[in-house]
Amino acid sequence: MPGIQNSMLQLTIRIVQGTFRLDRLSQVVMDKPCILATTLGAPGGIYKCFEPFIEKHFTIITFERFVQRKEDFAAKIQALFVWGGAIKVDQNLLQSLPNLKAVVNGGVGVDHLDIPLINSFGIKVSNTPHVVDNATADIGICLMLASARKIVEGHNFSKFREFDGLSESSLGTDVSRATLGIIGMGRIGYKIAKRAQGFEMKILYHNRNQRPESEEKAVGAMYCASMKELLQRSDFVMVVVNLSPQTHKLIGAKEFAMMKPNSTLINISRGLVVDQDALVDALQKKMIRAAALDVTYPEPLPRDHPLLSFPNVIVLPHFGTHTMETSQIMVERMVTNALAALTGGQLPDEVKA
CATH class of the missing domain: 3.40.50.720 (NAD(P)-binding Rossmann-like Domain)
Structure with a gap:
């Protein structure tokens, strides 16, 4: 135990001093499945108050970070969280994510998603019906x-x-x-x-x-x-x-x-x-x-x-589902669908073409 504590202390010191490379830090924290999402709290993204719940289950790779370092993250991402259509899910994006298993949409409407295209890559799509x-x-x-x-x-x-x-x-x-x-x-x-x-x-x-x-x-x-x-x-x-x-x-x-x-x-x-x-x-x-x-x-x-x-x-600015309670249930449902996809199970809210 003292040895582990000492190692963690040394790691903390090196991070503070800037001598520990950030790419190695990424490897330390990525012990959970990775999802791709817009920056939480940014315009068009999932609200930051829901970040702790998502991070219980996943490591969040922001779209901005992904674009900058595709070679580091592309193979790790297994689910894509879509909230408000902020991320354009097109052929180029799908081709760049070889291990993507699900596109998980927050909300009922999926008219902004090309479901036949997504399914053609062997990727499932889900939404959050009933919740809204x-x-x-x-x-x-x-x-x-x-x-x-x-x-x-x-x-x-x-x-x-x-x-x-x-x-x-x-x-x-x-x-x-x-x-x-x-x-x-x-x-x-x-x-x-x-x-x-x-x-x-x-x-x-x-x-x-x-x-x-x-x-x-x-x-x-x-x-x-x-x-x-x-x-x-x-x-x-x-x-x-x-x-x-x-x-x-x-x-x-x-x-x-x-x-x-x-x-x-x-x-x-x-x-x-x-x-x-x-x-x-x-x-x-x-x-x-x-x-x-x-x-x-x-x-x-x-x-x-x-x-x-x-x-x-x-x-109104598309306020229909804009309540704390409904948004929280939507995020919880997104996590449930993503976890099902990652374990090879049936997505509870799968949307088929």
Whole structure:
């Protein structure tokens, strides 16, 4: 024991004095499987508060460090952690990681990943479904309420007011007993319907497939076989679909023309599901009352984008899953999937092409 302690002391002294080479230090600490990720705490990276949990299981090689020293790290990396699409997973990257076993995505959407390409290298892909359902449903309801009751305008009035008394334009609209149209009644859409019940809303939904009658009755939802019917009848239209070739710009000029002049569009799916140019035109022509967006393209929008100039538009920076609790569970799930891949087991949340 004294010999080990003395060795560790000498190692510490050499590190402090700068006589111990950093490449040898790397070998000392890399006794755990290596993963590649953006710098934790950097823009687009996993938040630094989750670093201790990840480091219990893995040695983290930051992408920036990897680029500088590929020859040292390429063969050691066995999993790639993708958070927010900050790392471009293309053929060049995949070819440079000969022992990569999994691309582990934080979040549900994997439209930024070329899954057939990744699978062609014998690499598995996973995401974190179910984990995000409640937080995303919450943000949908939050956006609906904030837009209807002009919460942002009210806050700005209190903070910057130049006169006393609210103007007529500050009048909001009731959510209670209004009609909510949900486009995409999957797991998240169904949770939104359950929340909307608390406001005694009339709930319509459009989906590729109609849900069982028992599920419809449980949330008081009525199926619309055509999206046109839903758009024509809804006071609030909430889009909750996955991005795919079929849903790319699903809501465009034709759809805005079907909506009620006093209706609000709420998008919590993916930015490209809505044609933003058509949305700007619909707002300018007062074809709809307002819009509330958690997602856009690009993200974030340029400061001079027209959507940021409308007083009746709320734009969030993709906040849907942005809570401490949900983010922590997402990271835990990413670790679970990565560990399964490294041991040759079945990934609990594998996504197949």
